[in-house]
Amino acid sequence: MKHYRLIWAGVWSDSTRTAYTLVSIFAAFVLFGMLQGITSAFNHAVAQTHLDRLYVDSRFGVAKGLPLAALGKIERVPGVTRVTHSSWFGGSYQDARQPIFALAVDPQSYLDVYSELLLPKDQVAAWLKTRDGVVVSRKIAERYHWKIGDRIPLRSSIWSLKSDGTSVWSFQVVGIFDVQKDRRTLSELLLSYAYFDEARQFKNGTVGWYIAQIADPAGSAQVADAIDAAFANSSDETLTQNEQEKAEAMLKQHGDIDMAIHLIIGAVFFTLLLLTGNTMMQSVRERVPEFAVLKTIGYSTTMISLIVLCEAMVICIGAASLGLLCAWLFYPILQGATDAPRMPAWVLIGGVLIAMLLAIATAIPSTERLRRVNVVDALAGR
Amino acid sequence: MSVAVQLERVAKFYRRGAEKVEILQGIDLDIGAGQFLALMGPSGSGKTTLLNLIGGLDRPSAGCVTVAGERVNELSDLQLTRWRKQHVGFIFQMYNLMPKLTVDANVELPLMLTGLGRKQRASHVAAALAMVGLSDRAKHRPAELSGGQQQRVAIARAIIADPALLVCDEPTGDLDRQTGTGILELLRTLNRELGKTIIMVTHDPVAANFAARRLYVDKGQLLEAAA
Secondary structure (H helix, E strand, C coil): CCCHHHHHHHHCCCHHHHHHHHHHHHHHHHHHHHHHHHHHHHHHHHHCCCCCEEEEEECCCCCCCEECCHHHHHHCCCCEEEEEEEEECCEECCCCCCEECEEEECHHHHHHHCCCEECCHHHHHHHHHCCCEEEEEHHHHHHHCCCCCCEEEEEECCCCECCCCCCEEEEEEEEEEEECCCCCCCCCEEEEHHHHHHHECCCCCEECEEEEEECCHHHHHHHHHHHHHHCCCCCCCEEEEEHHHHHHHHHHCCCCHHHHHHHHHHHHHHHHHHHHHHHHHHHHHHCHHHHHHHHHCCCCHHHHHHHHHHHHHHHHHHHHHHHHHHHHHHHHHHHHHHCCCCCCHHHHHHHHHHHHHHHHHHHHHHHHHHHCCCHHHHHCCC | CCEEEEEEEEEEEEEECCEEEEEEEEEEEEEECCCEEEEECCCCCCHHHHHHHHCCCCCCCEEEEEECCEEHHHCCHHHHHHHHHHHEEEECCCCCCCCCCCHHHHHHHHHHHCCCCHHHHHHHHHHHHHHCCCHHHCCCCHHHCCHHHHHHHHHHHHHCCCCCEEEEECCCCCCCHHHHHHHHHHHHHHHHHHCCEEEEECCCHHHHCCCCEEEEEECCEEEECCC
16 A cells, blocks of 8 residues: 555545544444444344244233133143243332342242243252242342341332232242353343242232243244133133244334334434435545646546545544454443443444445445546646 | 657647637747756736646647657646656656655655555665755654745755756746755756756746746747847
């Protein structure tokens, strides 16, 4: 690249304008990196779902719940191998701004179905025999410095205690679970359903939803239909979905995040295209006499166009790379908030490719202008 | 003396609506290799147009321009660009240097289109700058130089690829008398010692006196000046 000095001089022909352009591109690509990271986190969450797990909810919503008696009926549906259930506890620790994703579950069947949760045998045994025992994720235990044996108070936003009418529940930490490598869970705290159901003031004998494990994921639609058919025309009609559909439906509750992110990024890049394109056009327009001199001394239009393209590449790829690097460095902050995996490499590679396309798209109108430069007129200042 | 530039019945005109504006009419001219020629004439007489035709920057409306044995008017745009690179050095009134490039980078520009390596280019640039007396200004920007120095840089750029023909459009037009004389002496040196054919457009009779041959262009016609 022996023309680097010419290219570099072109990039900084108007240093203020170049600096503003660089900052705009940088900011756009920081946003791109971060938002694509969020999208990938959601996609990753959906991709990690088990297709062999069906979620059986009340057709009228999770808040209505399903009777505990429905368990046997689901177990008897052909294709179902195991069934467990969950109920939303809605807890927070110390402060309502410290929510904890807590579920009341049947310990043994739940651990059987959620085999990705790793809990030492002695802690499983302790959980089974301790009625007010809870197991917590390692992440939450480290965050609040909980140890096995600690007694922790949790406030439920839904459930009050039968004994004293308050909503502050006291639990004993009996286990700390890990998650299989490359697997994730939203669960942060699991309490025993038996204790929960006995102690709560209302809706006793119901569960939030059932989770049915099936033998053949390929037949999940048929089994789901069979479960729903078993409860049809009853007071407890069900809506059964596989885990992936359930995860997608949960994400959709917050709006079409994927679409929203793509629209934001699209709008940002469209604006950036206009901004950078206009900057390049202006830069080329101002330097027409310089390009005329280059043509005079033997630079072809193609060569000059390539030099302008390289200038656009330096600006776009340089600023975009810095933006993506910044997004990559600051992504762990977002990662902590969303439990997202590491920023995938494709986000970085894709970002650089987009920057290249941006450079090409912004350089093309400028090179067209160069093609029309009449050397004699340009040298005469016309 | 062999002929370096030959113009045969060269005409140049523009159309302004239905009107035909004639700039040059039926020009016949032979310029010998190694000649130093001054083109004089009033503003708008067509001398810069004539210079542009000889330098391959413009095409005649009629007639034939032959430079160094090549019929320049028959070349395509790309061929003409390549031809200029090899055969012609240009010196302008306003120097036309790249403002953001240092002096040595400006001078090096024509060599960037050759197959020379970095060291060879650097050695050529050093020699050219030494010839115009600006070795100590190699790392300066044009804005840090005087007008005369900038014109010397432009001359160094024009001669670095060793073209046989130098076309100069008012090279001293923006300089004071003393500085201008220095530039003209430099051009005369290039003509006498390196054998460059120089065609110079000028308004200034003193500058024209540095040339061995003087021609007047008036109303698109060429007149040979008395010696």
